[in-house]
Amino acid sequence: MRRILPAVLCLGVALVGCRAKEAIDKASVAQDLKNRGTGDLMKEIANDKYDAPKDGHLTDGQVQMYLKVREHEKVIAQVAKAEAQKHAEAAKKAGDKSISGMMEGFKTMSAAAEMLTADLRAAKDLHYNTAEYQWVKAQILAASTSAYAEKVGQAFTAQMDASYQQTKKAYDEAKDDQSKQMYKQMLDGMEQSRTEAAKQKEAVDPAITYNRQILSKYEGALNAFAHELSKWEDKPGDAKKSVDEFQKSLDKAVQDAKKP
Secondary structure (H helix, E strand, C coil): CCCHHHHHHHHHHHHHHHHHHHHHHHHHHHHHHHHCCHHHHHHHHCCCCCCCCCCCCCCHHHHHHHHHHHHHHHHHHHHHHHHHHHHHHHHHHHCCCCHHHHHHHHHHHHHHHHHHCHHHHHHHHCCCCHHHHHHHHHHHHHHHHHHHHHHHHHHHHHHHHHHHHHHHHHHHHCCCHHHHHHHHHHHHHHHHHHHHHHHHHHCCCHHHHHHHHHHHCCCCCCHHHHHHHHCCCCCCCHHHHHHHHHHHHHHHHHHHHHCC
16 A cells, blocks of 8 residues: 555656646647737748658658657647637627627637648647648658558458359359349459459559558558547547547458358
């Protein structure tokens, strides 16, 4: 018991410290948003330039940059979202047609713009080249959505294979020419779908494959996609939970399709 109590106290102090730091960070961001609006931010980043590599390959350092920006972006987006909600409620209370309601409406739009540009503000705050950051983010999102598409494709292929086997069995067991012709047309259509799916898989940009491997060293490829969705969630964690559940449902669909 004597050993447990100090550990609990230390944990409590750590949690209080984390919450205090979060509150300070949010207060600092809120003040920055008041002093430096979206227009000011756009002027600051206007001169950032970046010559992307021809092979489209990310580096470890660039993935690390993206992850650092993303963490700071979360705080900015949360503050901006809270401001947008506050002004939206004030506008509703004042009435859309009133002068004060219109002013609150403009503030809502301003806060929404700050939310949409939270990543650029985060990159600038961390002293990164925002042009390079935007390219890196685009590459990572391409890799992430590719992983999403691959998951869907795996489920589709498994379902298609199962349907093909069932149709082939029905074709082999058909007793009359009319039934055989119907099943033959269905099989031909499935073969065509298989061929098209294979071509699409082969057509994947090699850079995306490479970048997915780099990204996988730091997190699951679908995390970037989930993070983009999380900007619009009302309850923290809902977006990631939805993506995780979707992955599980696709995995289950694949396993179910393989069952005899």
